[in-house]
Amino acid sequence: MAMATLSDVAKEANVSKMTVSRVINHPEQVTEDLRLLVINAMKTLNYRPNSAAKALAQNRTNVVKFLILEDIDTTEPYYMNLLFGIARGLDKQQYALQLISDRDKLNAGNADGYLITGARTKDSEWLDQLEKPLVLYGENRYGYDFVDTDNKLGETMATEYALAKNYQSIIFIGIDVKEPFEYSREAGYINTLQQNGLLPRIHRMANRSHISQGFINDHWAEFARNTCFVCASDRLAIGVVRAILAKGGRIPDDFGVIGHDGVFLDQVSNPQLTTVQQQVMSLGEHLARMLLSKIDQSGAQQGEVLLTPQLVARGTTRP
Amino acid sequence: MAMATLSDVAKEANVSKMTVSRVINHPEQVTEDLRLLVINAMKTLNYRPNSAAKALAQNRTNVVKFLILEDIDTTEPYYMNLLFGIARGLDKQQYALQLISDRDKLNAGNADGYLITGARTKDSEWLDQLEKPLVLYGENRYGYDFVDTDNKLGETMATEYALAKNYQSIIFIGIDVKEPFEYSREAGYINTLQQNGLLPRIHRMANRSHISQGFINDHWAEFARNTCFVCASDRLAIGVVRAILAKGGRIPDDFGVIGHDGVFLDQVSNPQLTTVQQQVMSLGEHLARMLLSKIDQSGAQQGEVLLTPQLVARGTTRP
DNA sequence: TTGTATGCGTTATCAG
DNA sequence: CTGATAACGCATACAA
Numbered sequence: 001m002a003m004a005t006l007s008d009v010a011k012e013a014n015v016s017k018m019t020v021s022r023v024i025n026h027p028e029q030v031t032e033d034l035r036l037l038v039i040n041a042m043k044t045l046n047y048r049p050n051s052a053a054k055a056l057a058q059n060r061t062n063v064v065k066f067l068i069l070e071d072i073d074t075t076e077p078y079y080m081n082l083l084f085g086i087a088r089g090l091d092k093q094q095y096a097l098q099l100i101s102d103r104d105k106l107n108a109g110n111a112d113g114y115l116i117t118g119a120r121t122k123d124s125e126w127l128d129q130l131e132k133p134l135v136l137y138g139e140n141r142y143g144y145d146f147v148d149t150d151n152k153l154g155e156t157m158a159t160e161y162a163l164a165k166n167y168q169s170i171i172f173i174g175i176d177v178k179e180p181f182e183y184s185r186e187a188g189y190i191n192t193l194q195q196n197g198l199l200p201r202i203h204r205m206a207n208r209s210h211i212s213q214g215f216i217n218d219h220w221a222e223f224a225r226n227t228c229f230v231c232a233s234d235r236l237a238i239g240v241v242r243a244i245l246a247k248g249g250r251i252p253d254d255f256g257v258i259g260h261d262g263v264f265l266d267q268v269s270n271p272q273l274t275t276v277q278q279q280v281m282s283l284g285e286h287l288a289r290m291l292l293s294k295i296d297q298s299g300a301q302q303g304e305v306l307l308t309p310q311l312v313a314r315g316t317t318r319p
Numbered sequence: 320m321a322m323a324t325l326s327d328v329a330k331e332a333n334v335s336k337m338t339v340s341r342v343i344n345h346p347e348q349v350t351e352d353l354r355l356l357v358i359n360a361m362k363t364l365n366y367r368p369n370s371a372a373k374a375l376a377q378n379r380t381n382v383v384k385f386l387i388l389e390d391i392d393t394t395e396p397y398y399m400n401l402l403f404g405i406a407r408g409l410d411k412q413q414y415a416l417q418l419i420s421d422r423d424k425l426n427a428g429n430a431d432g433y434l435i436t437g438a439r440t441k442d443s444e445w446l447d448q449l450e451k452p453l454v455l456y457g458e459n460r461y462g463y464d465f466v467d468t469d470n471k472l473g474e475t476m477a478t479e480y481a482l483a484k485n486y487q488s489i490i491f492i493g494i495d496v497k498e499p500f501e502y503s504r505e506a507g508y509i510n511t512l513q514q515n516g517l518l519p520r521i522h523r524m525a526n527r528s529h530i531s532q533g534f535i536n537d538h539w540a541e542f543a544r545n546t547c548f549v550c551a552s553d554r555l556a557i558g559v560v561r562a563i564l565a566k567g568g569r570i571p572d573d574f575g576v577i578g579h580d581g582v583f584l585d586q587v588s589n590p591q592l593t594t595v596q597q598q599v600m601s602l603g604e605h606l607a608r609m610l611l612s613k614i615d616q617s618g619a620q621q622g623e624v625l626l627t628p629q630l631v632a633r634g635t636t637r638p
Numbered sequence: 639t640t641g642t643a644t645g646c647g648t649t650a651t652c653a654g
Numbered sequence: 655c656t657g658a659t660a661a662c663g664c665a666t667a668c669a670a
Contacts, residue, residue: 372663
């Protein structure tokens with residue numbers, strides 16, 4: 001019992017293949033009665049379109065490539081959710097995914113477009129060479145279409161929350177990369193402090209928990225009680241928490257810590273981390289949808305989408 | 320400048336399309352000189368086979384579906400590595416992936432086969448209904464082809480290691496599921512203890528760090544010094560570590576803790592976890608390859624593959 | 639060993 | 655609005 005094809009449905013409904021095809025792709029060009037007839041036939045035959053044939057006829061592949069430019073070992077756990085979001089977005093149009101971690105392999109095989117994450121400023125050179133539509137995950141200032149969390153807003157929320165909880169001094173622990181997402185996060189922090197007549201204090205370092213742990217440890221004398229650390233990532237935040245606890249600091253009474261990312265890492269830390277949570281799955285869906293519509297519109301510019309994050313209050317800030 | 324096709328290459332090399340096709344799929348049926356001629360032509364034209372056309376002609380889709388039956392929120396971070404491994408395995412034959420988290424959507428769209436993870440005993444009912452080849456990630460005793468870590472060996476290694484480090488009492492903290500992977504892990508522990516004339520002590524609970532933390536806390540009085548906890552997962556192990564530290568127990572001098580999984584979670588814990596590390600990426604590659612060869616062999620049984628894990632000694636056991 | 643004809647399932651084009 | 659025909663790029667079956 002091979003799969004039913006367009007022709008089978010056509011026979012069943014006593015129409016031509018084209019009518020069936022139109023019912024699927026251009027229903028408005030078909031009269032209502034024929035349309036219903038065909039739909040019934042499709043149901044009784046349990047018709048499933050053959051995506052390979054469709055792809056061939058339309059000069060498509062029904063595949064998009066997802067390129068991850070970061071080191072796999074350092075990839076955040078939330079990528080899993082991102083992937084699920086992407087998968088869900090692609091699903092509706094029966095697109096499949098190809099995961100690529102090596103930019104050299106990007107040109108092997110065919111695809112209709114690219115989703116790219118971890119792109120840094122320097123990557124724009126070869127991004128411009130790509131012949132198919134692409135959408136980035138993560139802010140950029142080179143005009144590429146992208147989807148991201150509203151990083152500035154997120155850190156604004158975090159800083160305001162720290163102020164509302166009456167921490168006197170708010171210190172930003174950032175990641176030492178010169179990339180838009182970091183600038184945006186810092187900007188959210190800086191603006192909020194300035195609006196409250198406070199002076200920003202920013203420390204930047206590699207995004208690893210033992211680094212931030214060491215930093216807090218080494219500079220412990222500089223941090224008065226009643227300080228809240230607003231961190232650019234959950235990793236950094238976890239290290240900060242550990243250092244404070246090791247020094248005998250009391251969380252959240254004397255010290256607050258707020259992370260950023262809010263997927264997974266915040267759950268395994270102890271005490272549980274107050275964090276700026278991203279809607280990662282939703283980000284993935286937006287990514288996929290943006291790319292698909294860009295493909296549909298033969299590469300037309302799509303602009304940017306910034307999703308609103310959410311502050312999740314847990315054990316590392318005052319109740 | 321459209322993509323070069325078989326015909327283009329054929330013209331360039333002054334042969335027929337079929338010769339070109341043969342050079343790709345059955346090179347042994349073609350004379351050496353023609354073969355080289357064709358290969359050159361392919362290079363100069365930068366020929367890339369059109370996978371949609373290939374798929375259509377062979378009644379394939381060049382897509383495999385990856386079904387994750389676990390709750391996404393509880394998925395382990397190592398899935399990311401698994402996915403990369405799968406992707407790498409699929410890449411060589413230009414297969415693409417479709418991620419599915421809802422078993423109902425398994426039948427939407429087409430695929431050449433299925434990779435399934437998180438399958439439990441009860442799932443065998445509907446697994447049998449599937450018409451395409453499938454390979455499971457994770458042991459099972461229903462005859463499905465599978466790839467997994469050698470769970471029994473892994474826990475054997477962990478238990479032997481604990482003994483070698485002179486912990487007197489070895490306690491197993493397991494997951495309360497009636498599934499083969501858990502039985503195998505327990506078996507490795509039990510056998511090793513019995514061979515050393517010791518009595519097994521097993522506690523089973525939900526696979527969450529705060530559960531194991533609570534358990535150790537509540538039963539603290541029962542655990543003498545010089546005990547090593549061999550845990551069925553890193554999550555459980557992390558909870559155990561936290562509880563011990565909170566009770567003032569000294570790790571690794573008086574208490575040892577060994578986890579299982581060894582991807583990511585072990586890195587963020589403090590102190591860093593001694594753990595049974597799986598070669599997750601390699602597991603993924605094996606999964607993909609097994610499925611692809613099963614597809615090639617029109618569904619022939621592939622058997623099972625058990626990969627050897629590795630014990631990584633870190634801070635939660637004696638040096 | 640190589641080439642020719644045909645079909646895979648779908649959509650675009652053009653005719654009715 | 656509907657249908658016949660060709661085309662997408664490749665592989666199978668058969669013929670030379």
